[in-house]
């Protein structure tokens with residue numbers, strides 16, 4: 582039987598792990614900012630995220646082992662923006678897709694996600710989780726999912 586995936590809120594104790602995943606080359610290439618994040622910048626960022634009620638940083642675990650993270654940032658327009666990373670050692674095993682589906686079950690309202698063109702695994706994850714491609718802009722694919730299950734195009 583498949584080990585269930587569990588989501589829990591991140592804490593400061595996850596700082597090192599999150600930084601390692603964030604500075605992994607594939608994660609950097611998939612991010613808007615591709616530079617390597619220094620430790621001090623990461624701590625400052627994590628402090629802000631954990632203190633912000635509009636942001637949720639979740640750690641996905643299999644058998645109590647952290648395998649990925651997913652961030653849910655609720656913007657002023659009430660659409661939650663999702664971003665995700667899977668631990669390099671856990672990639673290609675369905676973790677990303679399961680983690681995204683689990684996170685969506687905890688979110689109410691509309692969600693969106695941005696995926697750089699060429700990030701095939703993230704495109705497939707988004708589609709498997711029911712997100713719909715609503716537009717492409719400057720090399721970035723914009724996915725969305727509404728509570729009704731229907732994508733709403735933003736012009």
Ligand SMILES: CC(C)(COP(=O)(O)OP(=O)(O)OC[C@H]1O[C@@H](n2cnc3c(N)ncnc32)[C@H](O)[C@@H]1OP(=O)(O)O)[C@@H](O)C(=O)NCCC(=O)NCCS
Pocket residue numbers: 607608609611612664665666667668671672673674675676677678679695696697700701702703705706709
């Ligand atoms: C993108 C990422 C989260 C995918 O996580 P994952 O656990 O490896 O994804 P899954 O195993 O659920 O795979 C999802 C789909 O992509 C496919 N896939 C996985 N890795 C792939 C790769 N390197 N190239 C092409 N397809 C790939 C899988 O076969 C699967 O397709 P299927 O549903 O048709 O079988 C992970 O690779 C990662 O953390 N990358 C770096 C950070 C990143 O890209 N973040 C997202 C920014 S938008």
